[in-house]
Amino acid sequence: MSGAIEFDEKEAAETERSYLTADIVATRAGVMELLAPGPGKRVLDVGSGPGLLLRDIAGAVGRRGLAAGIDISESMVAIARHRCRDLTNVEIATGDATALPWPDAHFDRAVSTQVYEYVPDLAAALAELDRVLKPGGRAVIMATDADTILFNSRDNETAARIREAWPRHCARPFLPRELPQLLGEAGFSVIDHRVHVILNREFTPDNFGYHMARSMSVYAAKQGRISKDEGKAWVASLDRMSRDGGFFFSMNRYLFVATKRPPTA
Secondary structure (H helix, E strand, O other): OOOOOOOOOOHHHHHHHHOOOOHHHHHHHHHHHHOOOOOEEEEEEEEOOOOOOHHHHHHHHHOOEEEEEEOOOHHHHHHHHHHHOOOOOOOEEEEEOOOOOOOOOOOEEEEOOOHHHOOOOOOHHHHHHHEEEEEEEEEEEEEHHHOOOOOOOOOHHHHHHHHHHHHHHOOOOOHHHHHHHHHHOOEEEEEEEEEEOOOOOOOOOOOOOHHHHHHHHHHHHHOOOOOHHHHHHHHHHHHHHHHHHOOOOEEEEEEEEEEEEEOOO
């Protein structure tokens, strides 16, 4: 789609920095708890990005298991391969979620975090997920609803234009609302659901809200909704608010745990 973010080397590096914040470290811990990748399991990470979750999975499944990742961005794949270069139980492919390069019923578990929002043909992607999982296999999917991204702002006009632009950055910016039904139609049973809230009161590189503000303002400028100078001024105003005690950022990430239904007789 025309407004979608392209993860080139610069964007991939910025994404990696944001994923190293304590907020996203805590998010990954929650994902791992739901995924429960035990020793010897084969686990697929759809949209493995910079490989942080993939490396955690590799440690959990051990040398007899497999942590497999796939990402459409060659820049992301390069970062992930470098991060996992010392692990013999990791394999990473460049490819699309709608055409997974593994055989049927190959995996015990699968995970996809903040990826399916970017897939226009989600039905095809979920069909592929169903195909590569064993019957009864578990999938953990996490997605953000764009309407839950909140900033306190002293420049409400600029903030509104940034907020209005952001949903165009992906194919399905409100995916959590429809995901349970889509999973059911794809052959899964949703067995659990959670919400993970990220909330920051300080505007620093150690917090995810800092990276979201920068990404959203840059994207809005590229879309012509604000100028670059307006974006820089808005980010600077958030920094001042942080020093005055007025900064606030919050967003909700929704997690769904599903199992692949066995074939009907």
